[in-house]
Amino acid sequence: MSTLVIENRIWDQAETMPREELRALQIERLRECVARVADVPFYKQAFQRGKISPEAIKSLDDLRRLPFTTKADLRQHHPLGFLAVPREQVARFHGSTGTTGKPTFVAYTADDVSLWADLCARFLVAGGLRPEHTVHIAFGYGLFTGGFGLHYGVEKVGAAVVPAASGNTPRHIMLLQELGAQVLVCTPTYALNIAEVARAEGMDPGELPLKFAHFGAEPWTEKLREQIERELDLIAFNNYGLSEVIGPGVSGECAARNGMHIQEDHFIVECINPETLEPVAEGEEGELVFTSLTKQAMPMIRYRTRDIAFLDHSPCPCGRTGVRMSRVAGRTDDMLIIRGVNVFPSQIEQALLRVEGTAPHYLIEVDRPGTLDEVTVHVEIRPEDFSDRMSEMHALRDRIDREIQSVTGIRMNIELVEPQTLERSAGKARRVLDHRREKDMK
Numbered sequence: 001m002s003t004l005v006i007e008n009r010i011w012d013q014a015e016t017m018p019r020e021e022l023r024a025l026q027i028e029r030l031r032e033c034v035a036r037v038a039d040v041p042f043y044k045q046a047f048q049r050g051k052i053s054p055e056a057i058k059s060l061d062d063l064r065r066l067p068f069t070t071k072a073d074l075r076q077h078h079p080l081g082f083l084a085v086p087r088e089q090v091a092r093f094h095g096s097t098g099t100t101g102k103p104t105f106v107a108y109t110a111d112d113v114s115l116w117a118d119l120c121a122r123f124l125v126a127g128g129l130r131p132e133h134t135v136h137i138a139f140g141y142g143l144f145t146g147g148f149g150l151h152y153g154v155e156k157v158g159a160a161v162v163p164a165a166s167g168n169t170p171r172h173i174m175l176l177q178e179l180g181a182q183v184l185v186c187t188p189t190y191a192l193n194i195a196e197v198a199r200a201e202g203m204d205p206g207e208l209p210l211k212f213a214h215f216g217a218e219p220w221t222e223k224l225r226e227q228i229e230r231e232l233d234l235i236a237f238n239n240y241g242l243s244e245v246i247g248p249g250v251s252g253e254c255a256a257r258n259g260m261h262i263q264e265d266h267f268i269v270e271c272i273n274p275e276t277l278e279p280v281a282e283g284e285e286g287e288l289v290f291t292s293l294t295k296q297a298m299p300m301i302r303y304r305t306r307d308i309a310f311l312d313h314s315p316c317p318c319g320r321t322g323v324r325m326s327r328v329a330g331r332t333d334d335m336l337i338i339r340g341v342n343v344f345p346s347q348i349e350q351a352l353l354r355v356e357g358t359a360p361h362y363l364i365e366v367d368r369p370g371t372l373d374e375v376t377v378h379v380e381i382r383p384e385d386f387s388d389r390m391s392e393m394h395a396l397r398d399r400i401d402r403e404i405q406s407v408t409g410i411r412m413n414i415e416l417v418e419p420q421t422l423e424r425s426a427g428k429a430r431r432v433l434d435h436r437r438e439k440d441m442k
């Protein structure tokens with residue numbers, strides 16, 4: 001386990017702004033944002049209905065008079081109905097791939113791209129990045145915001161970038177060895193994949209030169225962090241963002257690694273009950289909603305992320321004043337309702353990681369063959385734990401069965417599969433195959 005100590009360094013003093021000052025800045029910026037989107041058809045209509053003008057924004061409570069924006073609204077105004085600047089001012093398009101249907105596009109002006117770089121620099125520096133480092137980026141470079149966003153952030157800090165992009169894991173290992181990057185940027189599951197391929201090549205992944213890593217773009221658990229840190233001998237930081245709001249750079253962990261500081265001078269966060277749309281109490285889980293205060297090309301008012309997390313306003317020893325969001329427990333649209341019980345894939349991951357002998361590679365298959373939902377969890381066994389003895393495999397399966405039942409309260413079918421049989425993803429891991437949805441869509 002790494003014994004590296006990350007010194008607390010702050011990229012931008014705005015990160016430590018007293019909360020009173022921060023609130024005043026947010027109100028001022030919200031007013032400007034409302035003025036900026038006044039001609040976007042979706043907001044124009046909503047503002048007319050609600051009799052909202054920039055002058056009507058007097059306090060942060062007035063935010064609640066503004067409409068929510070959803071993915072469905074973006075789809076309805078596809079491709080560029082949310083553009084708030086003349087087309088010639090757009091410097092960049094990105095897209096969110098989405099698991100269903102067409103990508104939705106997002107746009108940036110040159111200033112937006114520069115802000116994005118700065119916000120990524122903030123969390124990278126909070127998590128140990130210094131100009132003398134080399135950073136290996138194994139995110140896709142393309143419509144996905146991960147590659148470019150982190151790339152700009154690293155450049156802004158003045159560190160060296162290896163834009164390795166995604167895919168071809170043996171090549172990543174070769175690049176890591178030859179260029180000696182100390183910092184890894186990718187999804188947490190891809191880091192596991194790198195460790196696994198290194199081991200298959202007869203190497204100890206802990207011998208790679210990596211010292212720390214910035215992971216994001218998909219939900220992961222604290223247990224998975226421990227496992228990755230152990231295998232690759234590094235310190236792993238979590239960072240969060242979404243294309244519609246800016247991409248990576250919405251929030252990230254500091255050295256305390258006790259929640260991700262939201263960059264509140266640029267985004268207002270709300271945490272709501274997804275059914276009643278009312279705010280939840282402090283510390284209670286709910287859906288995160290973001291308003292992007294300073295984006296120009298495509299600002300979002302109260303964008304419903306569908307990500308479930310909780311907020312923590314308690315002071316942080318690092319001195320940053322931005323509220324911290326917890327890990328994302330899951331997405332409202334990933335939440336499985338199994339015989340009426342809500343289950344997140346992350347709960348199954350949590351259960352699996354408690355059982356020695358299973359790799360954190362799994363696939364949850366849901367179906368409704370008759371009237372009842374049935375769940376099968378395909379779990380990959382680590383090569384060293386794979387055994388020809390049926391009794392050992394049965395005992396392992398029973399342990400998994402018990403853990404899953406104790407975490408989710410639901411009995412699932414457990415199917416053990418041989419090492420290396422589940423698909424590996426170079427980007428976000430696919431954890432759920434819901435045949436009920438496919439049937440519903442037919």
Ligand code: DLL
Pocket residue numbers: 096097139144145146147215216217218219220238239240241242243244247248249305307327328331
């Ligand atoms: O995934 C942006 C990003 C890239 C963030 C690289 C961090 C690092 P989208 O493709 O639009 O953008 O997907 C956004 O990914 O709503 C969450 O559900 C999920 N997500 C992103 N970061 C985290 C995280 C990028 N740290 C969606 N933990 C979001 C859990 C995350 N989920």
